[in-house]
Amino acid sequence: MGIAIVGAGIGGLAAALSLHAVGRTDVTVYERATALRPLGVGINLLPHAVRELTELGLADRVARCGIAPSTLTYVNRFGQPIWSEPRGREAGYRWPQLSVHRGEVQMVLADAVRERLGLDALRLGHRLIRVDQGADAATAVFATAEGEASVTADLVVAADGIHSAARAARYPDQGPPIWNGLTLWRGTARVPAFLDGRTMVMAGDGEQKFVAYPLSGPDASGLARVNFIAERRGAGAETVDWNLSVDAAPIVELFRDWRFEGLDVPGVIAAADELLEYPMVDRDPIPRWTFGRMTLLGDAAHAMYPNGSNGASQAILDARTLAFHLATAPSADAALAAYEEDRRPATSALIESNRAQGPERVMLLAHERAPEGFADVHDVISAEELTDIAASYKRAAGFHPDVLNVRSSLTPVLP
Ligand SMILES: Cc1cc2nc3c(=O)[nH]c(=O)nc-3n(C[C@H](O)[C@H](O)[C@H](O)COP(=O)(O)OP(=O)(O)OC[C@H]3O[C@@H](n4cnc5c(N)ncnc54)[C@H](O)[C@@H]3O)c2cc1C
The missing domain is CATH 3.50.50.60 (FAD/NAD(P)-binding domain)
Known part of the structure; x- marks a missing residue:
């Protein structure tokens, strides 16, 4: 059988x-x-x-x-x-x-x-x-x-x-999968390679977040295929469908000020081949x-x-x-x-x-303790606490x- x-x-x-x-x-x-x-x-x-x-x-x-x-x-x-x-x-x-x-x-x-x-x-x-x-x-x-x-x-x-x-x-x-109130927008885009070209970046906190990591090395013109996930609390999605495609323009707008050294968040979202919306469910x-x-x-x-x-x-x-x-x-x-x-x-x-x-708890703690930012992260989270969060999840x-x-x-x- x-x-x-x-x-x-x-x-x-x-x-x-x-x-x-x-x-x-x-x-x-x-x-x-x-x-x-x-x-x-x-x-x-x-x-x-x-x-x-x-x-x-x-x-x-x-x-x-x-x-x-x-x-x-x-x-x-x-x-x-x-x-x-x-x-x-x-x-x-x-x-x-x-x-x-x-x-x-x-x-x-x-x-x-x-x-x-x-x-x-x-x-x-x-x-x-x-x-x-x-x-x-x-x-x-x-x-x-x-x-x-x-x-x-x-x-x-x-x-x-x-x-x-x-x-x-x-x-x-x-019942249906349980939604925690966050919405994810996932996509891939060909954009300039960032940092060493092999770094996964997580930016933000428990309310709004952006994750990006390369899926390829840079090509001859310095462009890499990058995967990203933009995330925001309370923004809509309830359909648990891995393939739901949505318009990128409003999501670009949500992240318009997120321009970091080497990583232009609104630029990455705007360059997406397709933007897929998914609720954060388990x-x-x-x-x-x-x-x-x-x-x-x-x-x-x-x-x-x-x-x-x-x-x-x-x-x-x-x-x-x-x-x-x-x-x-x-x-x-x-x-x-x-x-x-x-x-x-x-x-x-x-x-x-x-x-x-x-492991993303470090982002929540940083936001809770210093919502307007900090000069040095160790002023708000000790090195031991950071190390412990990373190791205990692994x-x-x-x-x-x-x-x-x-x-x-x-x-x-x-x-
Ligand atoms: C189309 C799709 C896109 C995804 N995209 C992402 C992504 O971009 N990022 C991410 O983190 N995770 C994604 N996932 C989820 C991720 O693949 C899973 O969380 C993980 O790989 C665990 O895989 P799994 O095989 O248990 O489940 P899945 O990868 O969900 O595979 C389940 C399979 O079962 C099939 N199936 C469902 N119901 C039935 C049924 N009644 N009878 C027969 N077959 C059935 C589905 O078609 C699918 O092929 C996606 C899943 C799917 C199905």
Whole structure:
């Protein structure tokens, strides 16, 4: 019967590849979309996820979808520096961080699934309606162009994203994703490279913020492809649709005074290829992911705010952890229990940490204590406090270098 994965996003595709890597060839991915297109804008893959992609033999291909940032810099809305830290290899990790285009990474993973598991392993045009439980099996029921189709599998992995149908059936009272009142406008633009050309800049505070990071090095005319997220409290968006395109002009206006040395915020927004609006939403942690032979993975299990850049990385970790336990546990039930024990408490804590702004708390503190700016950040936040906020988030998210560099591999040693 094999394993049926629902959703060909980064989580579902990583799960298929992770299962293949532990010897499973009976894996099929079912996706609602009738064609896979490289949707979305930039995301960051943190060193813990890049480690997993490396061990899957995919790091080089994924790295071609972006660049490895050297530095993360936080400034206030006046451009005054709050905190700066090296990232990836520059920070002592054995693996880089990668700033990549989400849709391009999805295409790389989809190609790898087809190469490794066969063309038929990825079936489009299958929208999950429900999952029925059987003894030692589960049946996924899909709507397709030809009508309903049922697939009975030893295990159904629901990686169907923030609007997961599988999760909604188990948690019918959960309602829509929870909005915290902030609206995000995401885009990419070709603009002059800023700072060292590999720095991720976060500017602002809890009310209004701008994040920018390059997805490419500069071309011959000094222009780089840059991903950005402009964010503001109370400004409208309630539709939870990753692809909602809006007019850039009012958003340029919101940021008209944000011109810092080397980074012209209104200029970047105005140069966007397309501006996508999205509310800052997540979902509450849930007490259980696994129901018989169906389990949740990625955003379906733990949709979280994007601050901290952890959504795709955590989905990849889920995928590798699930495959590891399925390959090494004495039974499927034991494997699913071990998967959930490893991943559910960790990601639930991360949802809460991101609600408390994760590592971006330094920007909130700077604004609370010095709303009109400061001469030196250490007049308002001590060096110890800044260091502690950055380090404690990395530990919570499982990517502190001291832990990640020495932890054992999730590639099992198979007989
Ligand atoms: C179109 C799109 C654009 C995105 N853009 C960004 C972005 O720009 N920045 C960012 O930080 N994050 C973005 N995300 C979210 C980000 O990819 C995820 O947070 C993260 O990668 C975790 O991935 P996931 O596989 O769990 O979920 P997702 O990436 O959301 O993938 C879920 C997959 O399941 C499919 N699906 C949904 N419902 C069903 C169903 N009923 N039956 C079958 N298949 C179903 C979806 O079409 C999708 O392919 C985007 C997601 C999508 C779907």
